[in-house]
Structures are given as structure tokens and as C-alpha cells.
Amino acid sequence: MVDSALEPGSSRTGWQPRLVALDIDGTLLKWVEGGGLTHEEIAPPVYDAVHRALAAGAHVVLASGRSAHGMTTVADLLDLHGEERDRLWVVSSNGAVVFRYPPVEVVHEETFDARPAVEAILEHHPDALVAVEERGVGYRVNRHFPDGELTGEMTLAEIEEIVSGPVSRVIIRDPNATAEDFVRLGERLGLHGINYVVGWTAWLDLAPVGVSKASGLARVAGELGVGPEHALAIGDGRNDIEMLQWAGRGVAMGQAVDEVRQAAHAVTESVYDDGVAVELDRWFG
Incomplete structure (x- = not known):
């Protein structure tokens, strides 16, 4: 449901995202x-819409399930850093790692004991691929993941x-299963003491309990002196749900599954129709 108070031209005059x-x-x-x-x-x-937001004074923060080393290349592609700007704040690993860039300087990291959850999942998916982040390097894996899935x-x-x-x-990745298989597995196991997010495929992200993109963004927003009511968040995956709910305006991409769309205040165009640009142009056009 769209919050009309955050619609362009609404009664909340002058609202513009600060983050x-x-x-x-x-x-x-x-x-x-x-x-x-991808x-x-x-x-x-x-690219142009993001730079209009920067020019207007907004803080642009990347928030992803990717590891830190998989996000810096995207920051480079967007030219989000330079001598005229402060170093970026970046939320990686679904909120478990918050860092500044460039260069990469980890500001906060959350860790947990994943052994019980991994063992429980492997009882149901014994052939699954398992990877653990090695910050700044890559991943330790039990077998190689399909090309392009990890950086x-x-x-x-x-x-x-x-x-x-x-x-x-x-x-945890099982090429022989589906996302729905993992959704049912998560519900069945409960996975106490951790957060879990199912991706587009049979891809399960495990993180410390209470950790999400929203918790990472809340930490960044506090450092920047910006309240969530002044934040705009845009995403498409189940790991974006908490972030979309945290922000004053959370926007789902047009191709997002219903679960994500229902969690958002609004839905923009799909990624194939440059939905980020469509949404940013509402506020920075």
C-alpha cells in the first residue's frame, strides 16, 4: 500500500530523501x-538519476547481500566516490558488515556460530554447496559454486x-532444489538463533539473529544523523523486506515477488525498465 504522505505533490510538502x-x-x-x-x-x-540524487545532497548507500569485495566494483561503476565527496558508507553481507570505501575500512561486523544450522540444513540437502565469506578475499566452499554466482x-x-x-x-545453495523448497525448509526447521533469507533460486543466506540490511542501514543512518523517516530504500529480494519496512519510503522493484511488494510502500518499474531511475526521478528529477 502506498503511503500518500510520501507521494510527490502530496500534503507533506518539501519531503525529499536525505538517504x-x-x-x-x-x-x-x-x-x-x-x-x-547479473x-x-x-x-x-x-547512473544519471543516482548522480542527480548526489547533486541534491542525498547520501547514497549501497545495501546488498554481496560481500564487501563484490560491492566496490559497483560503487566504482556508479562513480559514487571522488575527491569532492566523503567516503561511501556501504552495507554488505545482508547487514552483517558495514564499511567505508575507498579504501575498504570495516566499521562494524556481526558474527555467529553457524554450525548447528548448517548441519540441520545438510541433513535435508546433503548435496548442497556451502560457502563462508573470507572478507577481502572470497569464500571458503565445500565445492565450487556455478560460475558468476560468487565473487x-x-x-x-x-x-x-x-x-x-x-x-x-x-x-547454502542447492542447484537441484527450488526457492520454494528452501522457504518450506526454513519454516520447518525454525533455524533458531539466526536470520535466514531465501533468494530467487534455492539459495539460503544465514546471518546473525537480528541482523539485516535494515540493522546495517540504521547504524549508517545514525552516523550520518539521518532518521529512517528521511530514507528511501529500493530493492527486489526477500533480503530487502526489513530494509523496505525500515525506510520512510520503501519501494519494491516491479519484478519482485508478492512477498516483497506487499512489504513496500510502493512499487516502481522493473529492473529491465530502469525502475530505480523512475523512482529517483520522482524526488530528484
Whole structure:
């Protein structure tokens, strides 16, 4: 349901986002149909709209499930940094890691014991791929993931080693299952003590309890002196739901599943129709 108080030309005159939080895959970057990965290219209308927001004085924050090293290239593509601007605030790993860039300087990191959850999931999906972030390098994995699904180096290791200590994020991927399989599995297991998010495919992100893009953004907003009522957030995935609900205006991309659309204040055009540019032009056009 759209909050009319945040519609352009509404009675809340003069409202303009002071913080713009943008998801990456499926929001800034277009999905490769059937490929499970995105084109690493920013559409010119999106680039221009983001820079109009910057020129108006808004803080642009990238917020993604990606690891830190998988987000800096997108910041570079958008030219979000430079001598005339402060260093970026970036929320990575679904909120578990908050860092400044450039260079990468981790400001906050949340970790947890993932072993019980991983073991429980593997009982139901014994052939699943498991990855744990190695910040600044890549991932430790039990087997190689499909090309393009992870960024950085993949180092092979046994499951026992992968979850032997505290981690900020775990990815579980089963190419032989569906997203719906993982949704049902999460509901059945309960997965107590952690947060979990199911992606577009049979892709499960595990994070510390209470950690989400929203918690990471709340930390950044506090540093910037911006309240959530002055934030605009745009995303397309289940891992964006808390972020869309946290922001004064949360906007779902047009291709988002119903669960995400229902959590948002409004729905913009799809990523294939440059929905980010359409939404930003409402406020910075």
C-alpha cells in the first residue's frame, strides 16, 4: 500500500530523501535471464538519476547481500566516490558488515556460530554447496559454486573447517532444489538463533539473529544523523523486506515477488525498465 504522505505533490510538502539505500542485484543491475547472476553494467538512466540524487545532497548507500569485495566494483561503476565527496558508507553481507570505501575500512561486523544450522540444513540437502565469506578475499566452499554466482577466490575446505569458528554470513545453495523448497525448509526447521533469507533460486543466506540490511542501514543512518523517516530504500529480494519496512519510503522493484511488494510502500518499474531511475526521478528529477 502506498503511503500518500510520501507521494510527490502530496500534503507533506518539501519531503525529499536525505538517504537513498539501493540494493544491487535485480535493482541496480539487471538479471541474466535463467543465469542466476547479473550484468555488471549500470544503465545510463540509472547512473544519471543516482548522480542527480548526489547533486541534491542525498547520501547514497549501497545495501546488498554481496560481500564487501563484490560491492566496490559497483560503487566504482556508479562513480559514487571522488575527491569532492566523503567516503561511501556501504552495507554488505545482508547487514552483517558495514564499511567505508575507498579504501575498504570495516566499521562494524556481526558474527555467529553457524554450525548447528548448517548441519540441520545438510541433513535435508546433503548435496548442497556451502560457502563462508573470507572478507577481502572470497569464500571458503565445500565445492565450487556455478560460475558468476560468487565473487573473489573460492578456497575448497571441508564443512567442519568452514563452520569451525564465528562467521558473518553463510550461503547454502542447492542447484537441484527450488526457492520454494528452501522457504518450506526454513519454516520447518525454525533455524533458531539466526536470520535466514531465501533468494530467487534455492539459495539460503544465514546471518546473525537480528541482523539485516535494515540493522546495517540504521547504524549508517545514525552516523550520518539521518532518521529512517528521511530514507528511501529500493530493492527486489526477500533480503530487502526489513530494509523496505525500515525506510520512510520503501519501494519494491516491479519484478519482485508478492512477498516483497506487499512489504513496500510502493512499487516502481522493473529492473529491465530502469525502475530505480523512475523512482529517483520522482524526488530528484
